[in-house]
Amino acid sequence: MIAEKDILVLKCNAFLRPKEMNALYRSVYEQMEAGVIVVVPPYVEPILVPAGTEVKISEFVPSNEKGERDG
Secondary structure, X not given: OOOHHHOOEEEEOOOOOHHHHHHHHHHHHHHHHHOOEEEEOXXXXXXXXXXXXXXXXXXXXXXXXXXXXXX
């Protein structure tokens, strides 16, 4: 069972293509696994943040596997 203290809830205030959403999800998941600081783009709003975790807003844009932006 996952305790509430382990749950990170983020709200995305933009429409994303499935590929973009998956890239964002992978990025956040990998950051949570690696440490306690999560960097998200400006269109993501932290709703519930576990103790000891810091969420920073950045101009970071998820990219596809080739390192190119979709669009």
